[in-house]
Amino acid sequence: MTTTTSTSKPGTVDAAAKASIGAAARELHLPTVRTEATRLAEIADRERHTHLGYLAEVLAAEVDDRTERRRTRRINDAKFPRLKRLAEFNIDAVPGIAPATLGHLAAGHYMDAGEPIVLLGDSGTGKSHLLIGLGLAACEQGRRVRYVTTAQLVNELVEAADERVLSRVVARYGRLDLLCLDELGYVQIDPRGAELLFQIITEREERASVAIATNLPFSEWGTVFPDPRLVAAIVDRVTFNAHIIETGTKSYRLRTSKTTTRTKRAT
Structure with missing residues (x-):
């Protein structure tokens, strides 16, 4: 064998x-x-x-x-214009914001409850940094996020309406876990754009979170939206169970720059 x-x-x-x-x-x-x-x-x-x-x-x-x-x-x-992390935010430059507040929001539980966030403050006070930081934290938790300025979103919605695909675009924004809406208050919105934006906010109401950065107090939102009844309805929706953070009136960038300069001199 x-x-x-x-x-x-x-x-x-x-x-x-x-x-x-x-x-x-x-x-x-x-x-x-x-x-x-x-x-x-x-x-x-x-x-x-x-x-x-x-x-x-x-x-x-x-x-x-x-x-x-x-x-x-x-x-x-998410289409962030730049990457800004919450950990990079100089909390000492905005003493009105408690570190525990940012820590709580960074955990993302507000998204589970569909709660809004409103960042209120003058230009240059760190609103966009916080908005992007919250969005980035949400992305890293596996959430679906989109950053957009208010003017960009309104233009997108108007184009979608003209092309008869508005329902598709509204549904896409409705599926997001977090919509980061920046620069509300910098550009006046015409009646049609305001109504379209209202559709997005209503689509997400008490179901999915929206984080808004604005340079205007709520009492002045009428300068952005022409219809007083629409203003009241929008404010009502974005403030219900909302986390409202005031970044103040003094420039965050200037205060951060001064703090950095002092630190360098000390070392």
């Missing part, structure tokens, strides 16, 4: 295994497994991991990479 011995060399077997892993990873849409399998196999061999240990490492790498890709995609989809 003749015994047949395999003549395959280890290198040949490994090459075939790599090709098989690559093909399977492409079929299953696992790009990190495809690129990291060999490197992690070398580590597993060197550190004498079990087969299950190696498999766990490969899958963990895929999960981590996929999580990071989703985080990056959410941030890109």
Whole structure:
């Protein structure tokens, strides 16, 4: 009786295994497994991991990479004009804001309850920084976020109405976990635009959060929206169960610059 011995060399077997892993990873849409399998196999061999240990490492790498890709995609989809984190906000420059308040909002529980946030203050007092920081924190928690200025949103809604796709656009904004609406009060809105914006706010009422940054106190919103009844309805919706933060009247950028200068001199 003749015994047949395999003549395959280890290198040949490994090459075939790599090709098989690559093909399977492409079929299953696992790009990190495809690129990291060999490197992690070398580590597993060197550190004498079990087969299950190696498999766990490969899958963990895929999960981590996929999580990071989703985080990056959410941030890109939010369309922030720049990235500003809450941790970078100089709380000492705005003494009227309690650190505990920002910490509470950063946790994101207000979104679970569909509660609004209103940031009130003069130009340059840090409203946009806080608005973007809250939006970025929400993205990193896996939330769907969109940043837009009030003028941009109104223009988008008017164009959608003209093209008869308004319901689709309103529904898209309605699916967001957080709508960050900046610069309310800088541009006067005509009656049609005001009514369209009201649709967005109504779509989200008590269901999904909107965070608004404005340079006007509520009593002056009538200078932005021409219809007094519409103003009252909008204010009612964005202040119900709202977190209202006043950033004051003194320039945040100027105070932050002075604080930084003093710190540099001290060191």
